[in-house]
Amino acid sequence: MRWANLTSEEDEATRLPGYRDPAVVxxxxxxxxxxxxxxxxxxxxxxxxxxxxxxxxxxxTINPYRGCSHACVxxxxxxxxxxxxxxAGRDFEREIIVKVNAPEVVxxxxxxxxxxxxxxxxxxxxxxxxxxxxxxxLMPGIWEAMRDARNPCSILTKSPLLLRDIDLLRELAGVxxxxxxxxxxxLDPKAWRATEPHTPHPRARLExxxxxxxxxxxxxxxxxxxxxxxxxxxxxVQPLLDAAVEAGATGIGGIALHLRGDVKQxxxxxxxxxxxxxxxxxxxxxxxxxxxxxxxxxxxxxxxRHPALxxxxxxxxxxxxxxxxxxxAGPPERPRAPRATExxxxxx
Numbered sequence: 001m002r003w004a005n006l007t008s009e010e011d012e013a014t015r016l017p018g019y020r021d022p023a024v025v026x027x028x029x030x031x032x033x034x035x036x037x038x039x040x041x042x043x044x045x046x047x048x049x050x051x052x053x054x055x056x057x058x059x060x061t062i063n064p065y066r067g068c069s070h071a072c073v074x075x076x077x078x079x080x081x082x083x084x085x086x087x088a089g090r091d092f093e094r095e096i097i098v099k100v101n102a103p104e105v106v107x108x109x110x111x112x113x114x115x116x117x118x119x120x121x122x123x124x125x126x127x128x129x130x131x132x133x134x135x136x137x138l139m140p141g142i143w144e145a146m147r148d149a150r151n152p153c154s155i156l157t158k159s160p161l162l163l164r165d166i167d168l169l170r171e172l173a174g175v176x177x178x179x180x181x182x183x184x185x186x187l188d189p190k191a192w193r194a195t196e197p198h199t200p201h202p203r204a205r206l207e208x209x210x211x212x213x214x215x216x217x218x219x220x221x222x223x224x225x226x227x228x229x230x231x232x233x234x235x236x237v238q239p240l241l242d243a244a245v246e247a248g249a250t251g252i253g254g255i256a257l258h259l260r261g262d263v264k265q266x267x268x269x270x271x272x273x274x275x276x277x278x279x280x281x282x283x284x285x286x287x288x289x290x291x292x293x294x295x296x297x298x299x300x301x302x303x304x305r306h307p308a309l310x311x312x313x314x315x316x317x318x319x320x321x322x323x324x325x326x327x328x329a330g331p332p333e334r335p336r337a338p339r340a341t342e343x344x345x346x347x348x
Contacts, residue, residue, distance in 0.1 A: 014039070016039060016041065016084050016085070016097070017083065017084055017085055018083065018084070019041050019042075020044075021041075021042060023039035023040055023041045023097075024039070024040040025037050025038070025039055025040075026038045026040065028135065030131075032069070032131045032198070033069075033131065033132070035094055036069060036093075036094045036095075036096060037094065037095055037096070038096050038097075038098050038132060039095065039096065039097050039098060040098050040100045041097055041098065041099055041100070042099070042100065042101045043099040043101060043102060043105055044105075045105060045109065046062050046064075046099070046102050046105040046106045046109060047060050047061075047062060047106070047109045047110075047120065048060065048061045048062070048063065056121075056124070058118075058119050058120070058121040058124075058154070059118060059119075060118055060119065060120045060121070061120065061121050061122065061124045061125065062102070062106060062120055062121075062122050062128075062142060063099075063122075063124070063125045063126055063128070064098070064099050064102040064128050064133075064138040064139070064142065065096060065097060065098060065099070065126050065127075065128060065130060065132065065133070065138075066080065066081065066084070066096070066097035066099075066125075066126060067081055067086070067091070067092050067093070067094075067095055067096040067097055067126060068092065068093065068096070068126040068127055068130050069093055069094075069096060069130050069131050069132065069198055070093075070127055070130055070158060070196055070198050070199045071093040071196065071197050071198045072195060072196040072199070073194075073195050073196070073266065073267055073270045074195060074225055074227065074257055074259075074263065074267055075092070075126075075263070076258065076260065076263055077092075077125045077126050078092045078262055078263050078266065079260075079261050079262045079263065080125065081095070082262070084097065087262075088261075088262035088263070088266065089262075089266055093198075096130075096132055098132060098136055098138075099138070100136065100138070102138050102141075102142060103138055103140075103141025103142050103144070103145060104141070106141075106142050106145045106146075107141075107144075107145035107148070107149075110145055110146070110149040110151055111149070117149070117150075117151055117152070118152075119152045119153065119154065119177075120146070120151060120152070120153045120154075121153070121154050121155075121156070122142070122153065122154065122155045122156070123155050123156035123157045124156060127157050127158055127159060128142075128155070128157065129157040129158075129159035129161040129162050130159065131198070133159075133161060134161060139165055140165055140168060143165055143168040143169065143172060144168065146172060146176070146178075147168065147171050147172045147175060147176075150175045150176045151176060152176050152177040152178065153172070153176070153177075153178055154178065154179050154180065154181070155178075155180045155181070156180075156181045156182075156183060156222065157180075157181075157182060157183065158182065158183045158184075158196070158199045158200065158205065159199070159200050159205075160200055160204045160205060160207065160208035161200075162180065162182075162208060162212070163208055163211060163212070166211070166212065166215055166217070169212070169215070169217045170215055170216060170217065173216055173217055178217065178218075179217070179218040179219065179220070179250070180212055180217055180218070180219040180220075181219065181220045181221065181222045181251070181253075182205045182206070182208055182209050182219065182220075182221055182222070183205075183221075183222045183224055184202050184205050184206065184221055184222070184223065184240060184244070185223060185224055185225060185226070185227070185231050186202065186223075186230075186231035186236055186240065187202050187203070187236070187239055187240050187243065188231060188236045191227075191230050191231045191236065194230075194274055195227070195230065195231070195270075202240075203243075206221075206243050206244065206247050207247075209221060209244065209247040209248070209249055210246075210247035210248055213247065213248040213249070213250065214248070218250040219248075219249065219250060220244075220249045220250045220251030220252060220253065221240075221244040221247075221249045221251070221252050221253075222252075222253050222254070222255070223237070223240060223241075223252065223253070223254040223255075223304060224253070224254060224255035225254075225255050225256060225257040225258070226254050226255065226256050226257060226300040226303065227257045228257070228278075228281065228282070228285060228292065228296065228300070229275065229277075229278045229281060229282075230275065230278070232300060232303060234303065237303045237304070238306075241304065241306040242306070245306060245308045252304060252306070253304070254300065254301065254303075254304045256291070256292055256296070256297045256300045256301075257292065258290045258291050258292075259286050259290055260290040261290075264286065264290070267282075268282065268283075
């Protein structure tokens, strides 16, 4: 088994909600994994269907891990840990679920006669290239299953560890559509370390964008999230856009910060500790719900314009009412993914 050579200082077992068999719990002797527990589970399925009411341009995802050691303070996926009887704060960062059989399950599900070969997105919930992937190596088997099924797919990550699998990505590009995006919210060292403390250096991510594009893997940059007062100053955004263009990014997009449920409390607690000067401003911006007002999102979207880029071909600022209306009217139209020769800016 691919994880048989792992060493741990402690093995134990526990039962998690939703899993039939007890999980094996490991702790690794590595600086990146101190005070972190990894729960090895066997998943019954790997392909997750996205609700039709969602605005994202794909309907299937794969998440080989639950929880994320990147510890991004703004992460929208934090509340999903509560389904496992963990909390959305510290537990999300330090109690990581590892679906050790994910590659085998993916291969089996892609081979089912009922499977229609739809696009599958990875990295949409928690990062499949967070630190633990360097130990369990689940992604190569998943890429191999995608390659053999000739299934279109994409990846979003904050980690240059993706480059480890570049040969498999080349093979995939030879038989189907694949594209990648590196999430890089900022180059500002203070904003980076304060908001996503355990992520790889932003410059290393930009180097990965350049290398992937040189290898023929269409790769863009997602400036996400744009956080008012934290990483949205023009002198913060412009150098990032310049660097992304220089790296050959095939697309540059952005997402305005949204604060839903537990994430809002976690983020506001962080503001009170690190940026108390912004607390009142955020209380006003997010007084009506999870999304900043439309005018604020339009302002953030305008920051992504660059002289070397064409005018945005798609520019939508969605309100909660519009999303709910989409749900009543049926599934939204799926935007076409940008070709390798296109560069566009979008903000959702």
